[in-house]
Amino acid sequence: MNHSTHPRVDQPLTPLEARLTALRGGAAARSMDARALAALAANPGCDRRAVLDAAGVDKAALAARLGSPAAFGQSPFAITRGLVFERRLRAERCTELAALLRRELLPEEAAQLPVAVPDLLAAEGPAVRAARTRTALVEAVSDAAAGRAWTLLDRPLLRLEVAGSAVSLEPDAIVIGPDERWTVVEIKSFPILDGGADPAKVGAAARQAAVYVLALRATAMALDPAATTTAGNAAGAGATPHAATASSASGADEAGRSEQGPSAPASDVVSARPAGLPVSPYAEPAGLAAAVRTTGLLVCPRDFSNAAVAAPLDLRKQLAVTRRQLARMTRIETLLAVLPEGARLDEAPGAVDSLAHAYAPDCLAACELAFHCRSQARAAGAVEVLGRGVRGELGSLTTVEAALAATAAGGALARAARLREEALAR
Structure with a gap:
């Protein structure tokens, strides 16, 4: 079929597409491929990645502007x-x-x-x-x-x-x-x-x-x-x-x-x-x-x-997981509400910090912004830097400081229990 019989027609942007285009600024859009979508589905709680991928932002370039360049990608x-x-x-x-x-x-x-x-x-x-x-x-x-x-x-x-x-x-x-x-x-x-x-x-x-x-x-x-x-x-x-x-x-x-x-x-x-x-x-x-x-x-x-x-x-297991995770994602319009009005990431890359991240060590192999998010998680003392397994075990304890304090209190209670048993044994 001759390509010339089907001329390119530019479609008008929806309000959401216009907002995402403005957020990206003058940079060219990066299309979201299945690899990016699979990584997003594996971490559906990451509002930061969801918005950046929807806007087509070059995350590697953004990480460099934020001072946390990532050694990420194929050789x-x-x-x-x-x-x-x-x-x-x-x-x-x-x-x-x-x-x-x-x-x-x-x-x-x-x-x-x-x-x-x-x-x-x-x-x-x-x-x-x-x-x-x-x-x-x-x-x-x-x-x-x-x-x-x-x-x-x-x-x-x-x-x-x-x-x-x-x-x-x-x-x-x-x-x-x-x-x-x-x-x-x-x-x-x-x-x-x-x-x-x-x-x-x-x-x-x-x-x-x-x-x-x-x-x-x-x-x-x-x-x-x-x-x-x-x-x-x-x-x-x-x-x-x-x-x-x-x-x-x-x-x-x-x-x-x-x-x-x-x-x-x-x-x-x-x-x-x-x-x-x-x-x-x-x-x-x-x-x-x-x-x-x-x-x-x-x-x-x-x-x-x-x-x-x-x-x-x-693909049955991966298909079930991906569908379940994508269904959990918050709509992009809701996530954009936390960004400053008129924010442009090419001019003010720090605006991305308004979006919540869900850092985990797995991000180091899947996301260009992993180093930036890790530094923020470490500064906040978040237990997520220790891995998803540790985070799940600690339950409501969301910071390393709180976990250490709970450990100290638990040790004191255990010693008191031993002293009580010794006293009753006499």
């Missing part, structure tokens, strides 16, 4: 290796990646089906890209139901509402197989050696993939008319639920096409739990959202080569 060697590996997989319209996915995901009887790799308009803006991704998903389900092809979506764009703010997420790939099931593919540059990989890195990849599954489920629910109207009618008419949904959603997309892109529904942002998704983080969704598999596919280099190998990722 240049790891970044270069990852780029080379991904370029190889995506060369010639993802030929090598498609061959690997065909071997790993397609049953033998469907191994000869052609693969569709649609153009997802990577050069366009987020709204157009998200709309094109939704249209491609509808077309892919229709192709799978008719037995025409299976589909590989290369770097699609999903939109998700988190704490009242829109987040754009870009999975490495999504596969819609001939069985109409959707699989999230996560590409990483760390090697799989003799069938095993670094557990910490695999865990981080699983947390990121779980975020993509959550966004993909929410997108599926937004495309599924049965989720809010007459679920089950398609099955009663003799068609598969996924195929009937694809047909209905495709018609809705065709009716809503405009100059903004291939598909322009009323809103391209879906919440983390739209109508139809189960309330319990452990329950499985129904309708089209049930097509999204809770087992992802991890693609890594084999041993020390650039040859690709794939391994399944069970």
